[in-house]
Amino acid sequence: MLDDEDIEMILCAALRTGPDWAEVFAETRCTVRITSVGRRLEPIIASTDRGVGIRVVRDGRYSYAYTNTLTRESMLSAAAAAASAAPARAPAAPAAAASAGTGEPGGAGGVATPATHRVRAAGYREPPMADQIALVRRAEDAAWQQGAAVRQVTVSHLGQYQETVVVSSLGPLARHHGNRTRMLAQAVAARDGIVQRGLASRGARLGTEFYADVTPESIGAEAACQALRLLDADRIAGGEMAVVLGAGSGGVLLHEACGHGLEADAIARGRSVFAATQGRHIGSGLFSAVDDATLPGAWGSAAWDDEGTSAERTVLFDQGRQVGLLTDRLSAGHGSLRLTGNGRRQSYAHAPQPRMTNTLILPGPDDPRAVLEDVPHGLYAVGLSGGEVDPVTGEFLFGVTEGYLIENGRLTRRVRGATLIGNGPETLGCIDAVCTDTEMRQGMCGKSGQWVATAFGSPTLRLRRITVGGAAG
């Protein structure tokens, strides 16, 4: 990792043309991926990546340059490229860096005497390879044991260690180091010519100690059991109906249907359906939601965001009222919006954007069983497979990985191939029950070509009415 002297030198070069501010982000990332397909161990992928990204900002516009050749010459060349190309609306003010500041705690630290924050982390001790392979074996053994109809099992364990340092002319230097661990399992089951797939994944911002709480066996078994259950599933007849989202699934809905529209860059570009509803009641009074990067060990957590702003918990909806936005430095503008610690990037090769971290719908007063019993006809969606949203119109679409038909308050037939399609703000108003249970899910969220780790959490929810796509009804 670069030392403070290197970073100072690069930052000085980036500030040479007198932009509003400049920033240097350096990263080292060690990754190990172990995959087994049908009990056959795939080649182990081990990589070490490192690089530095330099952003130069003037009048809310930026230039960004990165290199993974960490010689002084190459890094200074990247800084010079960013500095000379920084776009401007008007002629740049001279030597703006020394006077620039956001007013945030520790701000205006300057380049010459950067304050250094160090965060506690477990440190990097890569577990023996044989132990990591054993984790994969445990998951696949559990999957195969679920039934004779299991025909194929694929399990991947991803271990990652990351060190970052970020410093800008606006604020203090922040260093971070920590692990991420994730396991993904896919099982294929077949019976009587019917083939189905089950998926499970769990992850945390921890090392392999993560598997003490969430065993590999539980992940493998979850994928296999889902595939086996789906063998008995029928296509659901589409139409409008009540939908009960199982614990965890509602978090995916929050993320896609609302979260992206609350990222401040979408609002600034006039491309969010939530732009005009800040401060208004648009959701059910039962509905409160937060983005919380401070959850210990959670998949989307970090002590700092990738711009060096402290992580925090941001309330997005308070009893149905839209109260929060997620910002990075650029979208927050010159102090017009508060920094919320949501400036995130995929790696040193990418400029930050406002992104969600761990988004959660907060628990409510209802009993999950009673909520189901109240539905004469509808869909119980155990899991959602991710989705897509158009922030301009708020329209979204999700795949349902596993569902059940609700008839007269009871779960009857298993169904597959369902899709939920609706509109974000409208759907918030359709929530008529929020339960006491809560579960978290983990995934990778894509936006403008960048993928970052995000987690979603929610209790069981009920939507009074939503369009379910499926077979002809």
Place this chain on the structure above:
Amino acid sequence: MIGAGELRSLARSVAGSAPPACDVEVFASQVTDTTVRIQDQEVQSLEFSESCGVGIRVVRDSRLGFASTVDLSRAGLGRAMRQAAQNARFAPSDHAHDLPQPRRAGSAVCRTGRAGPARPDELIRRGLELERLTLAAHPEIVQVAPARIGHEISQVAVVSSTGVDAAWERGQAYATASALAQRDGAAETGLGFGYGSGVEDLNLPLVAAEAAVRARRLLGGGQTLSGMFPIVLDPLATARFLKAFARAFSGRAASEGTTPFSGLAGERVAADCVTLVDDGRLAGELGSAQMDDEGVPRQRTVLIGSGRLLSFLHNTESAARTGAPGSTGNARRTDFRGLPGIGATNLFFDGKPGEPADIIGRVGHGVYALDVKGLHAGHNSVTSDFSVGISGHVIRHGEIAEPIRQTVISADLLTLLDSVQAIGSDRRFYPLDNAMGGATLLAGPVAVTGGQVTAERQARTRAAYEGAKNP
């Protein structure tokens, strides 16, 4: 930045330092990219990138290990070599992992596209022009957010101790415009995109017109439709389906039994009019190259011929695993950090095409899908079931009628292919994971489920848009 020739020298040098009794393949790549984003006739961002690294495959006794590094010093490369060799010790012995043998002697560096990097001022000028053209396309286009122009140069060298020795360099320019159209308070977006070997080759009027047309076509949508209907896919929608289902033709998926085509080689899997081809040698197309990412020559592979499944796409490993005659030249790496996977190159429907207007004219009452949404979440790659959102129009009496929104179509790939009735002559390659050849396609009937688009929703969209424009 170093040249492709120097990159090959580096790869040769690393391959020459293989541990005893090991075969080694060195994949060295360097990618430089410059991208500009324009909004409101101002540069929103200008991004430069330069990424260089090496991935090393080491095979000893048919045990494969891999490691990658961006540290190109002698010490850094030596560490990566040792790590790859160490990882091989954990791997099972598997002849499918043996490295490819060369099919012809090493040649000069292959070059396609513009050689040097694009100048930022040239990109900015073209980006400003693209935004102007898009806004000028129609008074209902009120914003472009953003116009994006970029140019990428990728240089690759693959050298192995089994005799592969290849290097190539490729320049590629691309442009996208996202147009926002507004009418009577309703807002819609439309995307236009284009590519060329250099920035000067980009047909910006065409990109601008496409963005504007796509945004405007959906204005006023609000109709709903449910039932079983024939569907006509716009070329872009067809291309998106091809991208989503390309994995179904992967030899690796076939060997794992995770494609709906497993065990169906030679069987009828589609209507007689369906011939699906992957051709990595098509002159001037986005997915074309002389060699794949293992240094194996690209080729033309007929996947489905007149409705019958004839082949899968292979890299060296999947060909060995499935007993196929050999790699089809479809080895594909995301970058130097990973092992070669399998990817389509230029994937398209071939055969006797029909006129798009005639194809639509054959539909009495149906659905025209201008674009498809949520394919990544709404399709199952193992079973090929899909349930995805579309935006488009009702087809009434053979003509495109009012827009529809909030609509889902559901089927599975085999049923869809079996029900194809016509494919249009308007083939166009879209830059979706290499090049997907979209064309107007008539299939079905498929299940269509429509939702309600309420007056309140239209009002809210209008308020949101106005609020954002006048904060």
